[in-house]
Amino acid sequence: MRDIAATWLNAFVWAETGAAILLAAWCLLALGIAAYVLHRATRWALSRARHRTDLARMRRRPAPPRTASEQAVLDYLTIRTAWNQPTREEAGR
Numbered sequence: 001m002r003d004i005a006a007t008w009l010n011a012f013v014w015a016e017t018g019a020a021i022l023l024a025a026w027c028l029l030a031l032g033i034a035a036y037v038l039h040r041a042t043r044w045a046l047s048r049a050r051h052r053t054d055l056a057r058m059r060r061r062p063a064p065p066r067t068a069s070e071q072a073v074l075d076y077l078t079i080r081t082a083w084n085q086p087t088r089e090e091a092g093r
Helices: 002-060 068-084 088-092
Strands: none
16 A cells, blocks of 8 residues: 555656646746847837937938039039029019
8 A cells, every 4th residue: 555655646746846847948938038029129129219319310410511513513403494494574474
C-alpha cells in the first residue's frame, strides 16, 4: 500500500513540476511579447517626436539664396508673363 501511495505522490509531484515549468514558459513568452510591443511603440513614438522637431527646425530655417541662374530664369518668366498680359485699357473692354 505504501508503494502505491508513494508512486501516486511521485506522479503528482512530477505533474505539478511539469505544470509549473509550462506556466513559467508561457509567462516568459508573454513577457517577451509585451517587451517587444513596448519596444516598438517606444521607437515609433520617438521617431514621430524626432520627425516633428525636424519639421519645426525646417520651418525656422530660412530658404537658401537663389543662384544667379535660378534668379535669371525667374526674371525671364516674370518679364514674359508681364509682356503677354493685356494692358488695363484692353482688359477693361
